[in-house]
Amino acid sequence: MKHKKWFWLLALLVVLGGLLVACGDLEEDEYYDEDEAAYYEDEEFSSEDEEFFSEDEEAYDEDEEGFYSEDEEWDKWEVMTAEDCYDDEYYDEEDQTCYLLYDCDEDPDSCEELDDEFYTLAGELIDIFLSEDYEWVEGSPDEVIIRYAIRNNELIDPELGAVTDELVEYQNDSQTHEQLWVYFANLIPADERRFISHFGFFTDGQGEVLAYVEPNIDNPNQWVMYVDIQDAQDTEELTYTLIHEYAHILSLNSTQVPFDAEAYYDENLYEEAESSCPTYFTGEGCSRPNSYINAFFETFWADIYEESLEYGDDVESFYEEYEDQFVTDYAATNPAEDIAESFTFFVMQSKPEGDTIAEEKILFFYDYPELLQLRAEIAGRAYARLRR
Template structure:
């Protein structure tokens, strides 16, 4: 998966964290072997289903499609009992394949259009940035802003995203960054979700990217990482950075030290322990051409270990990209390291339960948005 966020470790840890996912998907991914279940899944459009009325005892709710159950706690209808998995993974098959006909039309930078406060599943108090006239239409498209947020809020249960404080609508043009997460500059234990409103037309790609970005939030929130607030507010202090890294007995993510029981550290310890030194040496290469050449060589030397080429960027992108495959693809056989990484998440019952919830919720939204 070709991405535009590939930076050296010193920049990663010194800068205010922004973890981004590019809109244009990369080369075909063939990490799955013949025995894996993904390859034979057709990508047909879901059939139109008749609507049935949701129970009205709670004051109303959306109309359910045939087979769906109404969930009054969130006002949504979706399939229960894992019944959404097959149609959803069918819909998401091939989502990371590169579109050779896609042409980027990037701007000269990245522009914030609107920032919203998040209260539960609502976005409030929009703050509008001063932008050029050619960006006003996107800035004023409140209906689209709300549609994308409503999709995300419906897909990720509220209790699993209570550390997301702001929703930022931005753009860098067509292509480039589709979505990103970054720490709240006023409270680094909280996070902001950034979405490029210009890149939201492809719903499957949007879904995959939002799930990838949630993978960062899942593995970097305060239940998983001891956030280093002092370093966050003194990002240029190299001595503080080196001290923080030296005092971390697990893995220093850039935001802080991963807890010993965290998903991040357990993943790192199992899959990066033997290759980390080779990867880390590359981060000290100062010449850009040599650096990118070395990163390519690293990936191709370990191609079967990663679900995409972007996953080889660093351990953080690896776990987020693998998380996205865990959610959007059928359970693999485990014949490669890449597949074993996906199976890693199946060892946690709470994540298997969350997977089913996200799949059911996402599928119910996608068939209504098609």
């Protein structure tokens, strides 16, 4: 028995020695490519290797680019579970998403911490977005592929648009419809989505308009959001655009601007309604005196609004005349687009110094505690997605 025991001990030492040699060989074969920011070997990972590396997936390092390889990349469209959350994240059971919680009322320092953690990623997103042309277009039922009602945070009752044969596959792609809705719902808190009754999809071809919103014709106090199903795979641009479109609903919903159906749907009554409005007339109606958009208009547009109308569709020339007053050229389109663009920068950038009127527009939102908290909530949700 003693001889046998020593024999097995000697055998074990031999095996361990072989493993150490093998590990040394593997380390010599590996190299690190900063462009890809991932480890590779001369041969592909085996299924056992993938299983080994998956055990460490939660050890996320913000400074490490490409934490996931192409094959292992986190699925940006997936519904999260509580197990997917990192140690500093909370789980929203209703929206099924992980997010970082910042309470600006109870812990103002946490909002400063948000600036440190989030805005490196968000700043890159802003740069990516601004490097491309952005176009706005009015929605048209002729463009709609499919539209869903929203109930209990789910898409129901699909309404099919009249589409060409080439678009039937997009109309039938319910999986992508659900994924894009979940992405939006994970970005904007549930209570802030209460004015959205429908969520739909359209396309005007690749590389054109990404999303738009419009009042629900059946219930003008509610809104419909449409996303171009062909352009929605770029999550950086999608994130920016969804926040922009949500800003329209935030600033134009019925608590801010009572909807004037007669003026909105009848061009003959529009001019009369606009001229009789003592505050800023948005097109949807006469804004309430204490609304966000009226306060924004009185602060930043009252002195230049009539001049902007003289430029008509030549927004580019108007922007060039007042370039330091707008966060983007598109913001110069009208006050509604300006407040939406400025709100998006408010969410996606750290607090500016206020050296230009464009920066003052971002600081405008800091005067509203409820918007400061909303900023923290959206940023915490966006960061949980972007950091992955």
